[in-house]
Amino acid sequence: xxxxxxxxxxxxxxxxxxxxxxxxxxxxxxxxxxxxxxxxxxxxxxxxxxxxxxxxxxxxxxxxxxxxxxxxxxxxxxxxxxxxxxxxxxxxxxxxxxxxxxxxxxxxxxxxxxxxxxxxxxxxxxxxxxxxxxxxxxxxxxxxxxxxxxxxxxxxxxxxxxxxxxxxxxxxxxxxxxxxxxxxxxxxxxxxxxxxxxxxxxxxxxxxxxxxxxxxxxxxxxxxxxxxxxxxxxxxxxxxxxxxxxxxxxxxxxxxxxxxxxxxxxxxxxxxxxxxxxxxxxxxxxxxxxxxxxxxxxxxxxxxxxxxxxxxxxxxxxxxxxxxxxxxxxxxxxxxxxx
Amino acid sequence: xxxxxxxxxxxxxxxxxxxxxxxxxxxxxxxxxxxxxxxxxxxxxxxxxxxxxxxxxxxxxxxxxxxxxxxxxxxxxxxxxxxxxxxxxxxxxxxxxxxxxxxxxxxxxxxxxxxxxxxxxxxxxxxxxxxxxxxxxxxxxxxxxxxxxxxxxxxxxxxxxxxxxxxxxxxxxxxxxxxxxxxxxxxxxxxxxxxxxxxxxxxxxxxxxxxxxxxxxxxxxxxxxxxxxxxxxxxxxxxxxxxxxxxxxxxxxxxxxxxxxxxxxxxxxxxxxxxxxxxxxxxxxxxxxxxxxxxxxxxxxxxxxxxxxxxxxxxxxxxxxxxxxxxxxxxxxxxxxxxxxxxxxxxxxxxxxxxxxxxxxxxxxxxxxxxxxxxxxxxxxxxxxxxxxxxxxxxxxxxxxxxxxxxxxxxxxxxxxxxxxxxxxxxxxxxxxxxxxxxxxxxxxxxxxxxxx
Numbered sequence: 001x002x003x004x005x006x007x008x009x010x011x012x013x014x015x016x017x018x019x020x021x022x023x024x025x026x027x028x029x030x031x032x033x034x035x036x037x038x039x040x041x042x043x044x045x046x047x048x049x050x051x052x053x054x055x056x057x058x059x060x061x062x063x064x065x066x067x068x069x070x071x072x073x074x075x076x077x078x079x080x081x082x083x084x085x086x087x088x089x090x091x092x093x094x095x096x097x098x099x100x101x102x103x104x105x106x107x108x109x110x111x112x113x114x115x116x117x118x119x120x121x122x123x124x125x126x127x128x129x130x131x132x133x134x135x136x137x138x139x140x141x142x143x144x145x146x147x148x149x150x151x152x153x154x155x156x157x158x159x160x161x162x163x164x165x166x167x168x169x170x171x172x173x174x175x176x177x178x179x180x181x182x183x184x185x186x187x188x189x190x191x192x193x194x195x196x197x198x199x200x201x202x203x204x205x206x207x208x209x210x211x212x213x214x215x216x217x218x219x220x221x222x223x224x225x226x227x228x229x230x231x232x233x234x235x236x237x238x239x240x241x242x243x244x245x246x247x248x249x250x251x252x253x254x255x256x257x258x259x260x261x262x263x264x265x266x267x268x269x270x271x272x273x274x275x276x277x278x279x280x281x282x283x284x285x286x287x288x289x290x291x292x293x294x295x296x297x298x299x300x301x302x303x304x305x306x307x308x309x310x311x312x313x314x315x316x317x318x319x320x321x322x323x324x325x326x327x328x329x330x331x332x333x334x335x336x337x338x339x
Numbered sequence: 340x341x342x343x344x345x346x347x348x349x350x351x352x353x354x355x356x357x358x359x360x361x362x363x364x365x366x367x368x369x370x371x372x373x374x375x376x377x378x379x380x381x382x383x384x385x386x387x388x389x390x391x392x393x394x395x396x397x398x399x400x401x402x403x404x405x406x407x408x409x410x411x412x413x414x415x416x417x418x419x420x421x422x423x424x425x426x427x428x429x430x431x432x433x434x435x436x437x438x439x440x441x442x443x444x445x446x447x448x449x450x451x452x453x454x455x456x457x458x459x460x461x462x463x464x465x466x467x468x469x470x471x472x473x474x475x476x477x478x479x480x481x482x483x484x485x486x487x488x489x490x491x492x493x494x495x496x497x498x499x500x501x502x503x504x505x506x507x508x509x510x511x512x513x514x515x516x517x518x519x520x521x522x523x524x525x526x527x528x529x530x531x532x533x534x535x536x537x538x539x540x541x542x543x544x545x546x547x548x549x550x551x552x553x554x555x556x557x558x559x560x561x562x563x564x565x566x567x568x569x570x571x572x573x574x575x576x577x578x579x580x581x582x583x584x585x586x587x588x589x590x591x592x593x594x595x596x597x598x599x600x601x602x603x604x605x606x607x608x609x610x611x612x613x614x615x616x617x618x619x620x621x622x623x624x625x626x627x628x629x630x631x632x633x634x635x636x637x638x639x640x641x642x643x644x645x646x647x648x649x650x651x652x653x654x655x656x657x658x659x660x661x662x663x664x665x666x667x668x669x670x671x672x673x674x675x676x677x678x679x680x681x682x683x684x685x686x687x688x689x690x691x692x693x694x695x696x697x698x699x700x701x702x703x704x705x706x707x708x709x710x711x712x713x714x715x716x717x718x719x720x721x722x723x724x725x726x727x728x729x730x731x732x733x734x735x736x737x738x739x740x741x742x743x744x745x746x747x748x749x750x751x752x753x754x755x756x757x758x759x760x761x762x763x764x765x766x767x768x769x770x771x772x773x774x775x776x777x778x779x780x781x782x783x784x785x786x787x788x789x790x791x792x
Contacts, residue, residue, distance in 0.1 A: 064407070065409060068400065076399075078399065078400075119533060125525070140540070181533075190544075
């Protein structure tokens with residue numbers, strides 16, 4: 001797949017050939033995902049360049065040279081920057097959803113990027129004739145339409161990726177930036193009815209890439225209390241890789257509200273070792289001590305390769321881990337006496 | 340301790356003077372730069388301005404372990420486009436910028452030719468006559484004591500041999516620290532700026548939501564008011580229909596009595612039947628009018644003769660007016676130009692104005708309760724409807740508010756009647772006004788354009 005994209009970028013293959021390659025990767029991913037027995041699946045974001053920039057890739061008013069994001073192992077991902085307005089998406093997530101729906105037989109969860117992440121596109125020095133406020137207004141319209149179309153087309157849940165929560169605390173320890181991120185994301189979520197919000201979720205993790213994270217060193221306690229101010233109905237939380245899970249679970253218990261479903265991460269997606277179903281089961285039973293069963297679900301800590309050039313984990317490992325999650329969840333379900 | 344000779348001392352003075360000038364200029368940019376690219380480019384330009392350095396460039400680390408130049412100034416700047424500068428260890432050596440980024444320390448090559456670890460850029464640099472180079476990482480300590488590493492470096496090239504002595508290195512490290520702090524300050528406003536914009540957007544969104552809620556409430560109230568008006572109209576209709584029905588029954592009974600007589604008076608029977616038929620037609624007309632009123636209930640606009648509409652409306656409200664002992668004076672213009680309007684809505688305006696007039700006169704006991712309804716055409720060729728009453732009048736302090744939503748002086752009023760009248764009139768391109776009437780009561784004027792609004 002990576003070679004295919006490189007060949008396209010070097011002009012050695014056509015758009016048609018690239019699309020065919022994406023199509024076959026999505027089809028294969030969905031088949032393998034369904035085979036794990038997972039009740040809800042994704043397309044593995046096979047056709048996205050990255051989880052954060054899929055919608056803007058190829059836009060003429062986007063250039064390199066935005067905010068650099070440093071990872072613990074020293075590598076860096078530079079966010080692009082906006083150079084002019086108005087702002088419109090090039091490829092919204094429902095395009096990917098439609099392709100996935102051709103092959104899926106079980107409900108699909110569709111990931112979209114958060115307004116807070118894309119707010120970082122706007123350069124701090126400003127853009128002449130196009131204010132940040134105008135940009136944010138355009139951005140919210142694009143994202144509202146994207147989510148609405150995903151919901152209308154039948155996404156089981158739309159998951160807003162909010163991996164910059166902990167990062168924002170690193171960028172601004174006063175947490176003013178985090179508060180602004182939460183407020184901005186709520187501006188989007190509040191555009192949906194209470195019924196629609198039941199199908200909207202928020203995912204957070206310390207930003208995994210390769211074998212590292214960009215904000216794993218920031219205390220989860222800095223983020224979690226603010227996180228549950230988000231008006232979403234579902235929360236997909238990294239937890240398996242958390243050094244002190246019980247502490248995080250206590251904070252989740254104390255700050256999450258009725259009506260907010262908590263999907264705890266039971267698979268550490270950065271750890272190359274595949275968890276056993278027993279381990280997964282134990283993690284769920286641990287979480288069940290803090291979260292009411294009718295609000296508890298399971299998920300993976302994060303996607304297995306949020307950037308298209310990340311080869312740190314094989315597909316086999318990823319699906320083995322998902323299989324462990326499904327099997328472990330089944331074990332825990334039996335013990336907890338729920339279906 | 341050896342002392343410096345006069346020439347050496349002069350050179351030191353010149354260097355110090357240059358550095359002070361450079362520092363002074365850079366300080367200005369640190370405070371004045373509006374954007375990061377502007378700041379970086381200005382610093383590079385200042386550094387090469389006095390000729391001591393041949394090339395200055397600043398680069399940031401990229402995803403693919405390269406260093407991407409973001410600002411450059413001096414001679415042969417295109418050299419940077421021809422080589423790939425890595426911050427990774429590669430065969431053939433690592434560029435000083437890569438070393439600086441990786442170690443967080445300045446990397447100085449005072450003799451590029453003699454250094455075996457020289458990077459691919461080195462050979463190009465030699466070809467361009469550069470003989471020495473220093474790279475300083477963009478690192479600094481914040482006022483809170485945190486270490487900031489922007490993952491980039493400032494690289495400087497010189498043609499002079501051994502130009503980067505201890506004091507020069509110290510100077511460029513200090514300068515790069517200030518540059519890093521200026522960059523942090525420039526980026527650091529993000530939280531404040533975003534908070535301001537998000538707060539403003541929330542205020543706009545909430546205002547939109549409130550306006551939408553108000554619009555919905557107004558629409559609901561309009562519907563309720565219309566229903567209430569319809570209720571009143573229905574009572575009038577019942578009254579109007581009841582009259583012919585009562586007459587039909589009475590005439591029917593009379594007919595039966597005639598038929599029961601031994602001698603049949605055919606003429607009397609015919610007269611009775613004619614009255615029955617006539618009353619039946621009257622009832623039918625009332626019903627037809629009602630159907631006519633509701634058929635175009637929404638937005639459909641048709642050519643409308645306002646004088647006819649006023650007559651129909653007065654007929655509908657006849658019972659109501661009688662009950663309140665209101666005498667009517669009608670001055671309706673004949674051959675009035677037609678207006679393009681929604682019949683139901685304009686009728687609602689007239690009903691509301693007449694009902695208000697009746698209410699305003701209900702407490703009047705010491706003078707006649709007179710309703711004067713007039714239609715005419717004004718000098719601008721607009722059709723005008725005037726509704727006057729001899730009621731209690733409008734308190735002058737309320738005159739500016741009577742068309743506001745929810746404003747009412749009635750104990751049982753909702754304050755929507757006149758507001759809706761105003762909305763409907765405006766929607767038809769017209770205007771509604773009110774004024775006191777001498778010596779008692781009020782005058783309401785509806786002005787509507789003829790033809791298409």
